[in-house]
Structures are given as structure tokens and as C-alpha cells.
Amino acid sequence: MSEPTLEDLLRELAPQVLGALVRRYGHFDTAEDAVQEALLAATRQWPSQGRPDDPRAWLITVASRRLTDLLRSEQARQRREDKVSRWPLVPTEPVGDSDDTLVLLFMCCHPALSAASQIALTLRAVGGLTTAEISRAFLVPEATMTRRISRAKQSVKAAGARFSLPPDQAERLEAVLKVSYLIFNEGYASTTGPSLQRVELASEGIRLARMLHRLLPDDSEVAGLLALMLLTDARRPARTGPGGELIPMAEQDRGSWITAEIAEGVELITKALPQGPVGPYQLQAAIAAVHDEAPSAEETDWPQIKALYEVLLQLTDNPMVALNHVVAVAMACGPAEGLQLLGRIEGDERIVADHRLFAVRAHLLEMSGDRIAARAAYVEAATRTTSLQQQRYLNAKAATIAQTSSP
Amino acid sequence: MKYMILTYASQQDYDGMAGKDTGKPAWTGEDFAAMGAFMQKFNDDLAESGELVETRALAAPVLTRRLGSKDGAAVVTDGPYAETQEVLAGYWIVECDSFDRATEIAARLADTPAPEFVRATAYADIRPLAEGQEDLVG
Numbered sequence: 001m002s003e004p005t006l007e008d009l010l011r012e013l014a015p016q017v018l019g020a021l022v023r024r025y026g027h028f029d030t031a032e033d034a035v036q037e038a039l040l041a042a043t044r045q046w047p048s049q050g051r052p053d054d055p056r057a058w059l060i061t062v063a064s065r066r067l068t069d070l071l072r073s074e075q076a077r078q079r080r081e082d083k084v085s086r087w088p089l090v091p092t093e094p095v096g097d098s099d100d101t102l103v104l105l106f107m108c109c110h111p112a113l114s115a116a117s118q119i120a121l122t123l124r125a126v127g128g129l130t131t132a133e134i135s136r137a138f139l140v141p142e143a144t145m146t147r148r149i150s151r152a153k154q155s156v157k158a159a160g161a162r163f164s165l166p167p168d169q170a171e172r173l174e175a176v177l178k179v180s181y182l183i184f185n186e187g188y189a190s191t192t193g194p195s196l197q198r199v200e201l202a203s204e205g206i207r208l209a210r211m212l213h214r215l216l217p218d219d220s221e222v223a224g225l226l227a228l229m230l231l232t233d234a235r236r237p238a239r240t241g242p243g244g245e246l247i248p249m250a251e252q253d254r255g256s257w258i259t260a261e262i263a264e265g266v267e268l269i270t271k272a273l274p275q276g277p278v279g280p281y282q283l284q285a286a287i288a289a290v291h292d293e294a295p296s297a298e299e300t301d302w303p304q305i306k307a308l309y310e311v312l313l314q315l316t317d318n319p320m321v322a323l324n325h326v327v328a329v330a331m332a333c334g335p336a337e338g339l340q341l342l343g344r345i346e347g348d349e350r351i352v353a354d355h356r357l358f359a360v361r362a363h364l365l366e367m368s369g370d371r372i373a374a375r376a377a378y379v380e381a382a383t384r385t386t387s388l389q390q391q392r393y394l395n396a397k398a399a400t401i402a403q404t405s406s407p
Numbered sequence: 408m409k410y411m412i413l414t415y416a417s418q419q420d421y422d423g424m425a426g427k428d429t430g431k432p433a434w435t436g437e438d439f440a441a442m443g444a445f446m447q448k449f450n451d452d453l454a455e456s457g458e459l460v461e462t463r464a465l466a467a468p469v470l471t472r473r474l475g476s477k478d479g480a481a482v483v484t485d486g487p488y489a490e491t492q493e494v495l496a497g498y499w500i501v502e503c504d505s506f507d508r509a510t511e512i513a514a515r516l517a518d519t520p521a522p523e524f525v526r527a528t529a530y531a532d533i534r535p536l537a538e539g540q541e542d543l544v545g
Contacts, residue, residue: 136454141461245436382425386466391425392439399426 006046009055010039011207014128017059019100021067022163028107029153030070031063032125038063039128101126102215105208106166109175112159117152118179124149126211127183127204138186173216177225177281180208184229188236202236205229213268223272224282230265231288234258246393250297262292283312302332319351323360335367355384359394366401375401409460409502409536410509414516416496418488420525421467429490431524441520449515453501458512460500468494500536509533 004012014035021031038059052058108121120138123129135145166172184205209226216222238252269285287308294300309325322345330338342361351357362377375398382394422429424439434442453459471486471494488494503509513533521529 241436242440245440382427383469386470388421388424388439392436395426395433399428 006043006051009051010042011128013056013059014039015101015104015126016056017063018125019104019163020060021063022104022107023100025064025067025071026163027067027071028163029150029157030074031067032153034063034067034070035059036124036130037066100163101211103163103165105176105212106169106172107156107163109172109179110156110159111168111172111175112155113152115179115182117148117155118175119182120145120148121152121156122179122208123183123204126208129204173219173222176212177221180205180212181225181229181281183208184233188232202229202233206233218275220272220275220277221279221281223268223275224279224285227265227268227272228281228285228288230261230268231285231292234261234265234292246389248393249291254296257292262289265289266293278311280312280315283308283315287312300331302328306332319345319348320356322348323351323356327360327363330364330367335364338364339368353384355381355390355394358384362394362397366397371401408505409500409538410506411534411536412499412501412509412513412516413532413534414496414498415493415530415532417493418468418490420493420496421469423522423525425467432522434522438520438522445519449519450499453499453512458501458503460502462497462499464497465495468492506533506535 017038018031018035021035022028025031041062042055042059046052046055105122105126108125109118113121120134123134124131131145131149132142134149135142138145182205184202187200187202187205206226206229209222209229212219212222213226234257235249235252237256237258238254239247241247265285266289269282269289272282273286287305290301290305290308306325306328309321309328312321313325326338326342326345329341339361342364346352346357346361358377358381362374362381365371365374365377378394378398378401382391382398385391385394419429419431422433423431424434424442426433426439450459450462453462468486468488471488473484473487475482475484499512501509501512503512510533513531516531517526517529519526519529
């Protein structure tokens, strides 16, 4: 096996080093700064001086030393402020080989934090991304991201987080899964911004899910999340054309889907489903698997997708799930049934102005042969999205209908 | 010193980019892709040289809301822009050595690939940013 790149190695070690430090000394916020400095020192020294025999131990030593310095200066400041303070060291434990990454993830997804802060903190503390990289990926100025991260660290400290698995572990795991999925989605679904960095976010989401799955191999929702990401990511090469234009699944070149990711995702979800309890990530992964395994768009097992969406709808009150269910109904039972069902959800104020609602209606009208109404719905959908790529796709659909319907 | 580079477009321009025929021909897929690739490189180069502070593209004028007041109460209206009226379309904030360097950066935008009739009338503004009140008082 070839040696991992320096960057890969550091990202793998970053959460382990931070975990070891926080377990030993506490002070999450200061420890995090110390680890960042140790990582920087490694990128400066290792390429010229060679990698140490035990990189993890090296990083822990350097970061501990830095943490000691930081805490001393903090202590001195406190003394000047006339506060009685003994350096509060958590009783020293030997640094074991246990991977504290999971505990760290739970800390970063502390319920006191907003989702945006949870994401930023997770990417920095667990993902090992620098503040500059995170701010670039989310298109905010670096100063904003720096403030967001230091506020997040303050909140974790203020909330009195202890370095152990929290009692509300199940609830917290939900947040951890959600944060990983949001990171993945930011990379996958986004149509704006520097494309390369977005792909990296998708890979970071997958990396986090892999890590979680390794730490919690028996949790079927964790397995479901990883499967969902792999089965979705497998279509990435076919999702956009040469000019970056979006290509809908029905028109994608299935030959360029990533077969290894499909195989891994299918195996994961096939194993996870019977383990139960069945949650939303497993169901979405199962739906993605049905799509990925269909040899062509026409041969998709729509009745099964429809059934899976019906189970999913019982678990979540998400209007987008309801909209996808409508599509599945139309494909399985015909556009008339789809349109009838659409009539029942289009009053939902959460999606009443959403371009996707109009796009689905346009597709169903087109399927049912009502070209004039379909064309109007495509144009309407186009005016409701701010993405020029999506507008181009929807306007092109409208134009095609206009051409084929003219005598 | 920081400078803001501003570019302008009308609703008609946006419609053309979105693939709509508006009296003027719609952009082809190639036009649109070439423009996207150019902008990507332009932004990457600025990030690479360390001169990029921030850049954003604005959504179409038709999606604008205007907030005003009537008899002391806030009133929200849809964008008042006519189809052909040019409004802010996007901006860059760059931090560089001089006004001339900022102008040099903005001048590269003249090479943006676009249909000829769009290129013929395109323009940009470059304005220094005031860092504090004292800058405004002068």
C-alpha cells in the first residue's frame, strides 16, 4: 500500500489528537487552537525533516506543549485580573489508543449550537479543514468564519460540555448525522461557487459518514446515511454536461455512474435494512439503490420506489418527500393519478412558491399530453428559481414543447 | 486599499442567459459554459494572487423587492425595473496595491466570452471602498 499523502494523514489524525488532548486536559477551545498549530508545524517540518515514526504521538506532544503555553499565558492574565486560579488540570490519564473522534463529533454537534456553527466546528475540529478552506467552501469571508468558529467554541465551553459520550446520545447522534449529510449536500447539490471545492465537501461528508460507520458499525441509520451518500455520489459524473448544465436522472449516461460506489452502497443498505429500526436515511438509501440498479430510466422499479416513499412519508413531514412521492405515483400509476395527488399537496405553504412544485407539475402535464399547460408550467418554474443553470434547463424544456407542438 | 468592481445587466440580459429568446437571441449552451469557465478562472486567479476579498453574483432583477416607506410605514414592492433597465448584476471586492491595479483587474472582464451584442455594450465600474467615517469626511 502506498503511503497516504501528508494532507490525508493529518486530516485522519487531527480529530484523534484533539480528542486525546481534550480527554487529558479539558479546555476544548484552547486545545483546538493548540492542535491547529501542531498541524501547521507538521506541514512545515515533515516535508523537509521526514515524517516521525509515530506521527500521532508527535502531534500530541507538540500540541500538548502548545496547550501548556496557551494555558499558562491565560493563567497569567487571570492572575493579573486578580482572580484566584490554579491551573485546573483534569486528572492525567495515559493517552491510550482509543479513538476519541466520536466523542469529539458529539461535542461539535452540541445542541447549544446553531446548525451553521455545528457544521463549521465539525469541519474544523473533526475534518481538519483550515478556517480559510471552510470559509471558501461556504462562500463567506474568512473573518466571518473565524468569528463563527470562536463563538461556537465559546458556546461549547459555556454549556459546560464534558469530554464523554453525552447522556442524550441518541438525540445527539441525529444531529451528527444531519451535519454530515448537510456537508455532503452542500458539496453535491450546489450549483454555484468554485466547483472543485464543492466536490471536496461532498467527499468530506462521505469521509465523516465512513468514520461514523467504523465507530458505530451496528447502527443501521449510520449505515443508511453512508449508503445514501455513496449511492447519490455515484451519479456525480453524469449529473452535469460539458458546460456544467444539469442533466436529469432520466437523461443521464448510466455508463458513467461509479459502479464501485453503487456496489458498496447497495451492500451496506442491504445489510442495514433487516437490522432495523428503519429510519429516513435507510429509506432514502433504498430509494437511491433502486434508481442506481435500474439498467435504464424506463426499467426503473417505480412501484417499489412509490412504496418506499410511502413508508418515508410516515416518518417525516417533509414537503419535498411528498413531491417526490407524487413523481413516483405518476411513474407507477400514470400522470392522472400523479396530478390528482399533486392537487392535494400544492397548498402546502412551505412549497407553494417553490420552482420544483411547478417543474413537477410541468413534467406530469407533459406526460399527460397537455402541451400548452405543460409549457406554461415550465416557464413559470423557470422564473421561480434563482439558478441560471436550472432556468436554462426549464426554458429549454418549454422551448422543445413549443417546437414539437407547432404544426 | 480595497476596491469594488461592479457589473451591470438588465432583465433582458438575464433572460438571454437563462436561454430565453427576448427579441435578442438567447445564449447557447456553449456561450453560457464559456462565460462560466471564464468567471471561474478569473475568480481563481484573484484568489490565487491573494487579491480577492469577496465576490457575488446577484439574481435576476425580476426577483428584486424594494423596501420604501409611505406615510411612515414600510412598504414592500416588487422590483421596479423595466426589462431593459440595467441594474447591478454582480460585484467583486479586491484588495490590491493601487487604483490602477484594480482597473487592470477589471479590464480583464472585457474578455468575458458572451454573444457579440452583449459584449458590445458591457461595462463595469471600479470604486474605492471607504474604510471608515474619516475616509468619507476626507
